Amino acid sequence: MPHPLDAAAVRSWCGLALEALGRERERIDAINVYPVADGDTGTNLYLTVESAARAVEAAFDGHAEAGTAPCLADAIGAMAHGALIGARGNSGTIVAQLLRGMTEVLAAADGSADALRQALRRAAASTYEAVAHPVEGTVLTVATAAAEAAERAAGEDTDAAGVARAAHEGARDALRETPGQLAVLGRAGVVDAGGCGLVALLGALADVLSGEVSAAPVAIRADAPLPEAAGCADAGPVAAAGGRDPDGPAFEVIYLLEADDTAVPHLRERLDGLGDSLVVVGGDGLWNVHVHVDDAGAAVEAGIEAGRPYRIRITHFGGARAKEPAMTARAVVAVVPGAGLAELCAQAGATPVPMSPGEPPASGELVQAIRQAHAREVMLLANDPDLRHTAAAAAEEARTEGVRVALIPTRSAVQGLAALAVHEPGRSFDEDVVAMTAAAGATRYAELALAERQSWTMAGVCQAGDVLGLIDGDVAVIGSDLTGTAMTVLDRMLSAGGEMVTLVLGAQAPDGLADRLEEYVRERHLAVDTVVYDGGRHAAPLLIGVE
Missing domain, CATH: 3.40.50.510 (Phosphotransferase system, mannose-type IIA component)
Structure with missing residues (x-):
C-alpha cells in the first residue's frame, strides 16, 4: 500500500537506506576507482547516511518531548543537516548536497508527486553547482537521469510512490551506462561507485513510499556483458572526459566551515587552485568542504580566512594513486x-x-x-x-x-x-x-589551558581567565600569563631529568613564545634539546612533552 511522503516516510527512508548501504558497503568500496581508488566510497556513503539518520531520530525525540509531531519540513531538514555535518569523502559530500537540494523544495511543499519531481530536479541541479569540475559518468549523471525519469512519470494518476520508483529505475539505467561515459570505469569494468550508492538511496525511498521490495541490485562488476550502449572500450585519459589527472594530490581534506555565504566564492577559487576533487556544499552560514591537495595546511588556512573550520579531517592517500590500494x-x-x-x-x-x-x-x-x-x-x-x-x-x-x-x-x-x-x-x-x-x-606530558570559570583544582582555586598548567593530566600550576606558567611547568617537569623537550604551539600562543621557551631551556637546563611544532587552530595553546 502506498505511503505518503511525510515525516514518518523520511524516518523510514533513513533506516532503510542505512540498511541498504550497510549491505552494499563492501561491494561499493570494491569498485571505487574514481576520483581516487582508495576503496572507501561505500563506507563514506554509509557514514554520511548514518549521520543523517541520527539527526532525524533526534528531531523526532525533540518533538516527542514537546508533545508534538514533526512535519515533512522538520524531518527532511534534519536529514539534510545531518548529512551535511557528517558527510565523508567526495561521494558523501555530493549526497549531502543532493539532500539539501531536495529540502529546498520539500520544506515548503506538501509531499505530493509533483513536489517530489521538483525536489529531484533541484537536487540534481544543486550537485552540479557544488562540484568545481563536474564529470559525466559519475553520481552527477545518475542523479540527473533520476530526475528526468521522475519528470517523464508525470500524470494525473502518478503518486509520489510512482515518481520515486521511476527515479530509481532511471538511476539504475543510467548507472549501467557509466562505464561508457568515463574511461577509468570502462578500463576497470565497473560502474561508478557513487552512482551505485545513489541507486541504493533512491531504491530505499521507492520501497518506503510504495511498500514494495525493489528489484535485485544492479550488477556493479562487468562479469557479464554490459548493455551494448554502455560501451566499455577505452575512451582515452580521464582528463578528456572533463576530470583531473588521477595521479594528483596526496591528501584529502574535509572540514565543516562556519562562514558567511559571501566568503565561499573566494574560498572555492582558492581551493580550486590548490588541488582537485573540490566539492563545497551547504549554505546559510554552514558549509562542508572537500578537496584533494598536496598542501593540506594551505587548504585549512583557506578555510580559516573564510570563517571557522572545525571537524577537520586530513587523510593521506599514501603516495601515487593506484587502481587498487596496495x-x-x-x-x-x-x-x-x-x-x-x-x-x-x-x-x-x-x-x-x-x-x-x-x-x-x-x-x-x-x-x-x-x-x-x-x-x-x-x-x-x-x-x-x-x-x-x-x-x-x-x-x-x-x-x-x-x-x-x-x-x-x-x-x-x-x-x-x-x-x-x-x-x-x-x-x-x-x-x-x-x-x-x-x-x-x-614521555611526561603537560598542557597549558585557560580556565573558563572559577573552580577547585589540585593546585588550589583558579579564577576565570587564569592559565592552568596540567602535568600528566592534573592541574599543577596556576598562573596569570602563558609564558611564565610554561616556564614553571618546564622547571617542574625537568626537575626529574630529561633529554628532549617537545613544544606544540596552538593558534592562541603569543608571538615569540617558542623562542623564549627554547632560550629558557638552554639557559636553565643545558643538556636538554628542544623541538617545536605548530599545532594549528584547534590545538591547546601549548602542549609540552619531556623525554
Whole structure:
C-alpha cells in the first residue's frame, strides 16, 4: 500500500537506506576507482547516511518531548543537516548536497508527486553547482537521469510512490551506462561507485513510499556483458572526459566551515587552485568542504580566512594513486588535536584523525581511518585518556575484519609523537608495540589551558581567565600569563631529568613564545634539546612533552 511522503516516510527512508548501504558497503568500496581508488566510497556513503539518520531520530525525540509531531519540513531538514555535518569523502559530500537540494523544495511543499519531481530536479541541479569540475559518468549523471525519469512519470494518476520508483529505475539505467561515459570505469569494468550508492538511496525511498521490495541490485562488476550502449572500450585519459589527472594530490581534506555565504566564492577559487576533487556544499552560514591537495595546511588556512573550520579531517592517500590500494604490512592511525599535528602525522606516514575541542571522534570514524590505512597491522594512538574506550571499541571492530590492531597507551599528542618517532614497520609486530609503548610511557606530558570559570583544582582555586598548567593530566600550576606558567611547568617537569623537550604551539600562543621557551631551556637546563611544532587552530595553546 502506498505511503505518503511525510515525516514518518523520511524516518523510514533513513533506516532503510542505512540498511541498504550497510549491505552494499563492501561491494561499493570494491569498485571505487574514481576520483581516487582508495576503496572507501561505500563506507563514506554509509557514514554520511548514518549521520543523517541520527539527526532525524533526534528531531523526532525533540518533538516527542514537546508533545508534538514533526512535519515533512522538520524531518527532511534534519536529514539534510545531518548529512551535511557528517558527510565523508567526495561521494558523501555530493549526497549531502543532493539532500539539501531536495529540502529546498520539500520544506515548503506538501509531499505530493509533483513536489517530489521538483525536489529531484533541484537536487540534481544543486550537485552540479557544488562540484568545481563536474564529470559525466559519475553520481552527477545518475542523479540527473533520476530526475528526468521522475519528470517523464508525470500524470494525473502518478503518486509520489510512482515518481520515486521511476527515479530509481532511471538511476539504475543510467548507472549501467557509466562505464561508457568515463574511461577509468570502462578500463576497470565497473560502474561508478557513487552512482551505485545513489541507486541504493533512491531504491530505499521507492520501497518506503510504495511498500514494495525493489528489484535485485544492479550488477556493479562487468562479469557479464554490459548493455551494448554502455560501451566499455577505452575512451582515452580521464582528463578528456572533463576530470583531473588521477595521479594528483596526496591528501584529502574535509572540514565543516562556519562562514558567511559571501566568503565561499573566494574560498572555492582558492581551493580550486590548490588541488582537485573540490566539492563545497551547504549554505546559510554552514558549509562542508572537500578537496584533494598536496598542501593540506594551505587548504585549512583557506578555510580559516573564510570563517571557522572545525571537524577537520586530513587523510593521506599514501603516495601515487593506484587502481587498487596496495595493502601495507603495518600502519599507524593517530587521533590529533589541530590541523598542524594532523599534517605532521600524515607527512610521517600515519593516518591522522583530527579532533576539534569538544568533538571527539566516534568509534566508527576510527574504524574508517583504520580501513583507510590499508594495512594488515595497525598501531592505534588515541592520544587522549577520554578516548580509551572509544579506541578500544574501534580496535575490536577492526579485528573482526581481519586487521591486527594494537592500541598504544598514549594519553597526549606529545606521547603519540614520541611513539610515532620510534615506529619501525621492519621489526616484528610485538617488538614494535613494546618500543612504541615504552617511548610513550617515557614521555611526561603537560598542557597549558585557560580556565573558563572559577573552580577547585589540585593546585588550589583558579579564577576565570587564569592559565592552568596540567602535568600528566592534573592541574599543577596556576598562573596569570602563558609564558611564565610554561616556564614553571618546564622547571617542574625537568626537575626529574630529561633529554628532549617537545613544544606544540596552538593558534592562541603569543608571538615569540617558542623562542623564549627554547632560550629558557638552554639557559636553565643545558643538556636538554628542544623541538617545536605548530599545532594549528584547534590545538591547546601549548602542549609540552619531556623525554
